[in-house]
Amino acid sequence: MIKLIVYDILCAILIEKRFESVKLSTTARYGLRAMSYLSVNVKDSPIPINDIASGQNIPVTFLEQILMKLRRGGLLESVRGAHGGYKLAKNSSEITISEILCALNEPVIWGECQTEKGCENVLTCPTFNLWKRVKSAVDNILTSTTLEEISSEKICKDSERKAIRDKALRRNNL
Numbered sequence: 028m029i030k031l032i033v034y035d036i037l038c039a040i041l042i043e044k045r046f047e048s049v050k051l052s053t054t055a056r057y058g059l060r061a062m063s064y065l066s067v068n069v070k071d072s073p074i075p076i077n078d079i080a081s082g083q084n085i086p087v088t089f090l091e092q093i094l095m096k097l098r099r100g101g102l103l104e105s106v107r108g109a110h111g112g113y114k115l116a117k118n119s120s121e122i123t124i125s126e127i128l129c130a131l132n133e134p135v136i137w138g139e140c141q142t143e144k145g146c147e148n149v150l151t152c153p154t155f156n157l158w159k160r161v162k163s164a165v166d167n168i169l170t171s172t173t174l175e176e177i178s179s180e181k182i183c184k185d186s187e188r189k190a191i192r193d194k195a196l197r198r199n200n201l
Contacts, residue, residue, distance in 0.1 A: 051133075052133045054092075054131055058130075059127060066174050069119075070114070072110060073105070100129070101116055102130050120173050123172060125169040
């Protein structure tokens, strides 16, 4: 049961709901959305930054900084010129959510209480080990969930979305 709750928390974080104890930065959320957009709109030619920005409602100047980090991280290729833009450097099935967050240098931020450094009552707190397990489960999901999976969730029907979610849960032993 706890593992299903962890998966639902992660899904909520990725679709921009806020939790008091777990947070994903705007840069990370925008980066995931831009990468998902590129994954869904795969073309032979690069996609202009303005198309990505308008397609995901992300300010162009902010998106430029994000895409530069993703390019430096080896996840995107950029092409200059009138027909320039961005495209994935490898197949979306080969890119994990963890790799994207790492390239952006934007980890999932845990509340101070959920870390050994921040918890003053680590030896006596009844929930510390629970949060430690939740963090570990979220980390496992981020390292095993691909860009292809989150991208396909956006464009499929509810029944298909449930099948994808169930497959991810089975793969992660949740």
